[in-house]
Amino acid sequence: MPHHDLVIIGSGSGNSIIDSRFDGWDVAIVEHGVFGGTCLNVGCIPTKMYVYASDVAEAVREASTYGVDASIDKVRWTDIVHRVFGRIDPISAGGLRYRDSQCSNVTVYQGHATFTGERELSITPTAGGAGEMVTADRVVIAAGSRPTVPPVVADSGVPFHTSDDVMRLDELPRRLTIIGGGYIAAEFAHVFGSLGSEVTVLTRGPALLRDQDELVTERFTRLAEDRFTVHLSAEPTAAEQRADGTIVLTCPDGSIIESDALLVATGRRPNGDRLDVEKTGLALTDDGRVEVDEYQRTAVEGIWALGDVSSPFQLKHVANHEAKVVQHNVLHPDTPRATSHRFVPSAVFTHPQVASVGAREQDLRAAGTPYVSKVQAYGDVAFGWAMEDHTGFAKVLAAPDGTLLGAHFMGPQASSLIQVLVQAMVFGQKAQEVATAQYWIHPALPELIENALLGLPLSHE
Ligand SMILES: Cc1cc2nc3c(=O)[nH]c(=O)nc-3n(C[C@H](O)[C@H](O)[C@H](O)COP(=O)(O)OP(=O)(O)OC[C@H]3O[C@@H](n4cnc5c(N)ncnc54)[C@H](O)[C@@H]3O)c2cc1C
Numbered sequence: 001m002p003h004h005d006l007v008i009i010g011s012g013s014g015n016s017i018i019d020s021r022f023d024g025w026d027v028a029i030v031e032h033g034v035f036g037g038t039c040l041n042v043g044c045i046p047t048k049m050y051v052y053a054s055d056v057a058e059a060v061r062e063a064s065t066y067g068v069d070a071s072i073d074k075v076r077w078t079d080i081v082h083r084v085f086g087r088i089d090p091i092s093a094g095g096l097r098y099r100d101s102q103c104s105n106v107t108v109y110q111g112h113a114t115f116t117g118e119r120e121l122s123i124t125p126t127a128g129g130a131g132e133m134v135t136a137d138r139v140v141i142a143a144g145s146r147p148t149v150p151p152v153v154a155d156s157g158v159p160f161h162t163s164d165d166v167m168r169l170d171e172l173p174r175r176l177t178i179i180g181g182g183y184i185a186a187e188f189a190h191v192f193g194s195l196g197s198e199v200t201v202l203t204r205g206p207a208l209l210r211d212q213d214e215l216v217t218e219r220f221t222r223l224a225e226d227r228f229t230v231h232l233s234a235e236p237t238a239a240e241q242r243a244d245g246t247i248v249l250t251c252p253d254g255s256i257i258e259s260d261a262l263l264v265a266t267g268r269r270p271n272g273d274r275l276d277v278e279k280t281g282l283a284l285t286d287d288g289r290v291e292v293d294e295y296q297r298t299a300v301e302g303i304w305a306l307g308d309v310s311s312p313f314q315l316k317h318v319a320n321h322e323a324k325v326v327q328h329n330v331l332h333p334d335t336p337r338a339t340s341h342r343f344v345p346s347a348v349f350t351h352p353q354v355a356s357v358g359a360r361e362q363d364l365r366a367a368g369t370p371y372v373s374k375v376q377a378y379g380d381v382a383f384g385w386a387m388e389d390h391t392g393f394a395k396v397l398a399a400p401d402g403t404l405l406g407a408h409f410m411g412p413q414a415s416s417l418i419q420v421l422v423q424a425m426v427f428g429q430k431a432q433e434v435a436t437a438q439y440w441i442h443p444a445l446p447e448l449i450e451n452a453l454l455g456l457p458l459s460h461e
């Protein structure tokens with residue numbers, strides 16, 4: 001039975017652990033799917049390539065506002081698919097080739113790993129054939145998560161897509177229904193809506209993007225209702241397919257939604273339940289994650305976990321951070337580093353973009369935390385005014401002494417603008433200092449942040 005110094009389960013963020021410091025180690029990486037994981041193959045990267053194409057389409061549609069008459073002649077969906085995956089697929093294939101044939105100390109197992117004992121694994125080859133057992137001194141579980149599909153769809157037999165395959169559709173659907181109201185639903189509604197599909201969004205909650213600050217949730221939902229057909233509090237009760245291929249969903253009020261394609265975006269479940277972790281002495285948390293401490297260690301000596309399989313955040317920048325922590329701690333177990341989940345920012349690459357960091361106003365209110373807030377409209381700073389933006393805003397929340405507590409943006413470049421406040425919060429800078437101790441380029445969009453901070457009714461003023 002092969003024995004390795006280190007076995008990594010999952011080639012997403014787990015693959016980034018192996019660098020030259022492991023050259024003297026016997027390392028194995030087990031991957032049952034496409035090499036490179038979710039972000040590269042079916043997540044962050046391809047989605048943002050589609051989002052960019054959709055942003056271009058929206059810019060064309062909005063161009064006449066600025067005196068530039070333009071129209072979209074045609075959307076070449078198949079060319080978009082080929083452009084995106086023609087760039088991505090070779091990166092995945094190259095990554096596999098590199099690990100498999102150019103890293104002499106690394107063994108790649110293309111198969112599904114399950115625990116059979118403490119740091120002992122069975123690997124079932126993806127291509128079929130006899131399984132293999134391996135043991136290791138150390139194991140890193142970096143097995144990610146997978147889309148969930150509600151039984152009403154899964155058991156119905158209707159054809160459906162998830163984010164794993166919807167970007168490779170043969171043609172742009174005329175009518176697309178999306179079940180879900182979170183990140184993936186918001187991003188794909190923008191993608192398909194901008195490229196020409198009639199989009200219907202169906203979510204069980206009373207609003208879209210419900211995890212955001214309440215003002216973002218409310219305003220984003222209103223904008224989405226102007227753009228798409230949106231059914232709120234509408235978990236589908238039945239799904240069927242007619243003989244002509246039309247997919248029919250029934251809403252709780254009895255109304256029906258007809259479409260040519262169905263995308264399910266109802267959340268992602270950590271893959272720990274498919275690893276037989278109990279055989280190595282581990283249990284899963286109630287929400288299905290492999291439990292780790294601040295050093296990314298599991299309860300079993302020599303086993304670490306990172307990323308979607310264990311993290312409370314299903315975000316690539318968090319998985320990357322945790323992978324660096326695991327990398328250090330595997331190499332230096334006696335001087336471990338801790339993960340920091342303070343001030344984790346996130347962005348939804350929809351239209352308009354949404355970005356946030358820190359506390360939401362509803363959290364502060366519920367906790368009884370004293371706070372002040374300022375909502376600054378894009379349209380009230382020079383560049384936003386030039387853009388004739390009528391919907392975007394930055395909301396900043398701070399303690400009365402100026403300590404920054406949270407920031408929530410909706411509008412152009414929100415995902416980039418928010419970084420200023422992420423940095424300020426991480427380094428403990430107060431609102432007054434950030435606003436006044438530096439120049440703000442005029443008339444650039446970051447003046448939005450300057451004005452939001454200056455507008456906070458702080459206690460000393
Ligand atoms: C559509 C979409 C868009 C996203 N966009 C963003 C974004 O813009 N920004 C952002 O921060 N995050 C985004 N995310 C989230 C981000 O992709 C994930 O948080 C991140 O990729 C998780 O990395 P990971 O290493 O934990 O898991 P993964 O990258 O999923 O890697 C896990 C790997 O393990 C393999 N595996 C699982 N179980 C086994 C097993 N038993 N044996 C062998 N192999 C196994 C899987 O096949 C997979 O390749 C997006 C996700 C999706 C789905």
Ligand SMILES: NC(=O)c1ccc[n+]([C@@H]2O[C@H](COP(=O)([O-])OP(=O)(O)OC[C@H]3O[C@@H](n4cnc5c(N)ncnc54)[C@H](O)[C@@H]3O)[C@@H](O)[C@H]2O)c1
Nearest residue numbers: 150180181182183184185203204205235265266267314347
């Ligand atoms: N830009 C980004 O960073 C980005 C982009 C995409 C995905 N992600 C990550 O992937 C994760 C998964 O994304 P997601 O959008 O699938 O999950 P999500 O948790 O963000 O949203 C799930 C949505 O589905 C709804 N829902 C659940 N069950 C339902 C049902 N039976 N019927 C109708 N609606 C139902 C929920 O109310 C919620 O609105 C995200 O939480 C995020 O961490 C990040």
